[in-house]
Amino acid sequence: MRFCGSNPFPLSSVHFSDKTKMTKQNVVVSDANSAINMEITLAASNSSLFSSSGQKPPNPKKKFLKKLEIKTGPKINAWVDSMNASSPTHIKSSASLSANEEHGSWIVRHPSALNMFEQITGASKGKQIVMFLDYDGTLSPIVEDPDRAFMSESMRAAVRDVARYFPTAIVTGRCRDKVYRFVRLAELYYAGSHGMDIKGPAKGHNYKKANQGVLFQPASEFLPMINEVNKTLVEKTKSIPGVNVENNKFCVSVHFRRVDEKKWSALAEMVWSVLKDYPKLRLSQGRKVLEIRPTIKWDKGKALEFLLESLGFANCKDVLPVYIGDDRTDEDAFKVLRDRGQGFGILVSKTPKDTNASYTLQEPSEVMDFLLRLVEWKSTSLRGNLKV
Numbered sequence: 001m002r003f004c005g006s007n008p009f010p011l012s013s014v015h016f017s018d019k020t021k022m023t024k025q026n027v028v029v030s031d032a033n034s035a036i037n038m039e040i041t042l043a044a045s046n047s048s049l050f051s052s053s054g055q056k057p058p059n060p061k062k063k064f065l066k067k068l069e070i071k072t073g074p075k076i077n078a079w080v081d082s083m084n085a086s087s088p089t090h091i092k093s094s095a096s097l098s099a100n101e102e103h104g105s106w107i108v109r110h111p112s113a114l115n116m117f118e119q120i121t122g123a124s125k126g127k128q129i130v131m132f133l134d135y136d137g138t139l140s141p142i143v144e145d146p147d148r149a150f151m152s153e154s155m156r157a158a159v160r161d162v163a164r165y166f167p168t169a170i171v172t173g174r175c176r177d178k179v180y181r182f183v184r185l186a187e188l189y190y191a192g193s194h195g196m197d198i199k200g201p202a203k204g205h206n207y208k209k210a211n212q213g214v215l216f217q218p219a220s221e222f223l224p225m226i227n228e229v230n231k232t233l234v235e236k237t238k239s240i241p242g243v244n245v246e247n248n249k250f251c252v253s254v255h256f257r258r259v260d261e262k263k264w265s266a267l268a269e270m271v272w273s274v275l276k277d278y279p280k281l282r283l284s285q286g287r288k289v290l291e292i293r294p295t296i297k298w299d300k301g302k303a304l305e306f307l308l309e310s311l312g313f314a315n316c317k318d319v320l321p322v323y324i325g326d327d328r329t330d331e332d333a334f335k336v337l338r339d340r341g342q343g344f345g346i347l348v349s350k351t352p353k354d355t356n357a358s359y360t361l362q363e364p365s366e367v368m369d370f371l372l373r374l375v376e377w378k379s380t381s382l383r384g385n386l387k388v
């Protein structure tokens with residue numbers, strides 16, 4: 001099954017108090033610096049990390065970090081910095097010259113995908129664009145309650161239009177069923193649980209027969225373990241106000257966005273006390289969330305490669321994958337594109353972050369603008385071709 005060269009899809013700081021605004025659906029929050037996603041290993045053997053010094057009043061963020069041993073030293077500092085930046089009590093003056101300079105040079109290195117639109121479409125000449133879209137923070141704004149992270153009708157319409165022209169996949173840390181309930185577009189591919197649960201379009205929406213029933217779950221053996229850990233974490237953490245443990249099928253999210261900073265340390269201790277007995281699980285951090293998942297070598301980057309392959313673009317030159325995401329976990333996909341020298345990663349962020357993405361968009365509304373421009377560009381060029 002190969003579709004190379006032809007279009008198989010014909011037209012048929014972290015701060016959240018100062019920038020918080022209310023919408024009808026939820027409280028939209030703006031993470032000033034969400035580059036806090038560090039790969040963490042649990043210091044299962046180092047229980048001394050958990051004792052408090054008793055010398056001076058404990059800094060909850062530092063104490064929180066001490067619960068976890070991060071693989072390399074410098075990462076600890078980086079995480080402390082970003083945790084500090086995430087706190088309203090540590091926000092630096094926005095007029096800071098160096099911050100402006102930093103942002104300026106970052107944006108030169110990672111220009112806006114809207115400003116680079118012609119370059120992107122130019123690079124797609126003779127190639128099939130395949131779209132990969134993260135969900136939270138990309139298609140929907142970051143909100144306080146993960147169960148209310150709805151996407152707008154206009155965003156849904158934009159994604160639907162994009163999928164008319166280009167094969168389109170949602171790649172998310174969420175459980176696949178849950179993200180489907182938010183997106184509700186049967187014509188898309190869905191890769192839930194950080195890519196560990198992949199499913200093709202619903203019957204009747206398959207672009208081609210070969211894709212029918214595409215389903216891949218590389219972590220299925222972990223299901224009982226994840227359920228067990230989820231249950232235990234719900235039970236253990238229920239005494240901490242604001243904690244939300246979300247079962248994402250092949251991974252678990254422990255949200256601390258609504259937890260008082262003073263309780264972060266206690267929460268970390270609880271999470272650690274559960275996970276120390278599960279060496280086959282690992283912990284990483286997203287936007288105000290601890291993500292627990294199997295240690296298998298599978299991530300959003302692998303999911304992207306799997307999807308390209310099942311779409312018939314395995315070793316194909318005439319494909320242009322475009323991946324848009326805001327989270328640290330999306331970096332795995334950006335890196336795959338960079339390593340392949342193929343396509344573009346687009347990071348959704350207002351603030352400078354280390355990234356393998358080529359371009360940036362500031363927020364979901366710009367993602368929508370970008371998608372609409374793609375649709376407009378494609379429909380215009382198809383109309384042009386018909387006239388010729």
Ligand SMILES: O=P(O)(O)OC[C@H]1O[C@H](O[C@H]2O[C@H](CO)[C@@H](O)[C@H](O)[C@H]2O)[C@H](O)[C@@H](O)[C@@H]1O
Binds near residue numbers: 142147172173289
């Ligand atoms: O891969 P993604 O689609 O970006 O999913 C990553 C996590 O997103 C969700 O949490 C984040 O968004 C919430 C709603 O805006 C917000 O409240 C939370 O603080 C963010 O971390 C989702 O709930 C997680 O399960 C996903 O893993």
